[in-house]
Amino acid sequence: MTDVLIVGAGPAGIRAAETLAAAGVKPVVVDEAERGGGQIYRRPPDGFSRPGRKLYGSEAGKAADLHRVFDALVAEGRVRHLPRSSVLGLYRGQAQVLGPDGVESLHHDRLILATGASDRLAPVPGWQSAGVYSLGAAQIALKSQGVAIGRRVVLAGTGPLLTLVAAQYRAAGASVEAVLDTAGLSTQLAGGLRMAAARPRVTARGLAMRARLGGTYRAGVRLDGIDAGAEGELELSWRDGRGGAHRTACDAVAMGWHLRSETALADLAGVPFDWSDTWAQWLPRADEMGRAGGGVYLAGDGLSILGADGAEIAGRLAAIACLADLGLSAPDPLRDLRRMRRMRRFADGIARAFPWPARAVRALPDEAVLCRCEGITAGELRAALPGSGQDANRAKSVTRVGMGRCQGRFCQLAGAEIMAGACGVGPERMGRLRAQPPVRPASIEALAEPRGS
Template sequence: MSDAIRPLIVGAGPAGIRAAQVLVNSGIRPVVIDEAPSGGGQIYRQRLVPDERSAKDLYGSEAAKATNLHETFAGIRDRIDYLPETLVWNLRDKAADAVTGHRTRRIAFSHLILATGATDRVLPFPGWTLPGVFTLGGSQVALKSQGCAIGEEVVFLGSGPLLYLVAWQYVKAGASVVAVLDTAPFSAKLQLIRGLFAQPSVVLRGFRYAAELMARGVAVRFGVQPLRIDGTARVEGVVWRERGKEHRLACDAVGYGFSLRSETQLADLAGCRFIFDERDRAWRPERDGAGRTSMPGVYIAGDGAGIAGADAAELSGERAGLALLEDAGMSVYHARIGVLERKLACISKFRDVLESAFPFPAVWANGIADDVTLCRCEEIAVGDVRAAVRDQGVFELNRLKALTRVGMGRCQGRMCESAAVEVLAAACDRSPDAVGRLRAQPPIKPIPLEVAAEGEAA
């Protein structure tokens, strides 16, 4: 039976590694494709070049989890077909089109597990395209992979648990963090008290991050409204409004983001049905508790299925692997399934608490000026979206794309879609789910022009 099963796992983060481990332990040899040079995903990203930093230095309180995951992946490497630094840019006819460097290939599969993770959600405001402005995830990549900070005097701005984690990681690494500017009010943080019953260690760790930042002299402000980032050639300062007063801090770099958004393009190309997730304020692939999507033989796990964090990614990756085995008629340990599903349900309830503690700034879309760049790839301004609504009666996202080119650039809407949805919905007085979502188009990310399709099956 296992000889006829040829699964493809896209992503070698916590979800992808645990899914691969389940399959390998049942005698199945999956193909594992990952864009990064080594396994671990964003949260447990490994260094590009070994240096003197320990796992504790890199991952803090999560060092044991990171080390365990890395060791697990190293232990199964000889029982998987692993393709690092490889991009799956299309899915069609039970095969993936993947490119490594300047060479593309077609990889046939019997089953597909998508563990594609998430990226930062960015909401533009004046100055966000200046050199020296990074996403929170980009700031983390620089620190973990390359051992460097994004600037000498850094401000972290936005909202979500990642805001405090990255700021704390920078301070622990010896970087100068000027301030943490949280758009959520301090009163919202009282919601975390509810989370003490569900995930006490996570909540207490978050409190510790904030307390240590303040103890190190980092200004932590709540309920801020970002006004602009000052600078000419690069970042020179950040300006915000707080309690009706305007404030400015000098800095040379800004890490910025509002929680995360799931990477869902491959699920779309695989034909999966989507639903709107009110909590994440975004569309995501429909799935059951085991990770099965609406397409037979296609499973999804980790943050690509909805934002839930690294612990949930490991659990859902394992659950998706077990679901694949079940569907293939192979034996599984049902008691373990019950444990996984109970843990995932608990984490899901905790995510409701986090969203209450770090609410989305719903007023942003109405307050942003017309001349602010919305889609940097195609140089489309916020006012262009509002004009399309006013002059052409646009109220659907793909129609907006056709008329303004929002989402047609190099990122294929990965960076601008969240903001475009909010601006369009506000301009036509509809809810974000009512304006729809961008349909995925291959290639989902840029590939070299000289790449020639070789039609090779692996």
């Protein structure tokens, strides 16, 4: 019997598992959470009192359906679920999986990577201060534990998640002092027209959410820095679209510039990558069904940033491709392929409406911290260029940028932008940091004594 391993139990992973199970294939699903749902539909602990409508808003019905489907698959024994587990590495059909009981090696003939995405962060002077979070972290705190990251919160960055987290925090009773969007209204309008043409209802829902923020929301801002006081208080300095200076006091800041695909396992699996001008990042290459070659299939935001609805479709398509390649009966993919093309048009509009702030990142002052894990400044990276040249991996070796706990997830894109700005070229000329196992932090004890050894 062919062993199929799915990494990730978010919308893409769940729909892939459902499609395989319907065809009689029992996949193994590895996920870092206790229960399926992914980041977007993350589930709170048992006994949590906030209802689904408060947690997921208009998407509560979709969240409940995905949770029900996955729970049923596990309860019926049609899926083997390994919760609280991370894939550390991949090598010749073996996945090294770190779970609650240590590390074990899982054989697989086919691999579906539904690894999702994380926040795309642009450094700002002072962002290393205590009390500064990513937008995703702010949302996880609310969904997982029912707490806000602070009593007075400032949200900054750009993209749909900025508005969504602001709306969720206000609904939970938190005081949102300001919502600062680095994308100007004219830029948002140009991309928004594409969004509306592809998915008018979703676009209208986002606009309504934005309107409810009122004067708290400001577009076209420039973030100058974050100052931290001795008692933990913060003050964010910013300029409005006309250049007027402002300082907003708070006790927590959450930042994010849309998302970056989680691609480390795709890299270890030997998947080729291409630079995306649309998303200003390296993305793995696959066909429209998610085939990436060598028995590897990609689905969801780990392949392309298409959101939760697009991830569900991509998960089904990847599973259909897997079944077809195994010579098994598979559903007709035509309807999902048509829907996926619409999702891509919508995502293209999002990317254009809420662009990566390349100019601001290139202008980051020398004294500003670039790599929070290692405390490396933008100036240190620029100073290393004569020795590293236009090569991200060599710059990593020289400066330690990207060597910390996050393995470059939060600093790689900004680092490449800073190097490119100093060299007068595009960021793609810097290359990309190569993934290395373990792709998640693991203790020496767990690695030294794998389960079953």
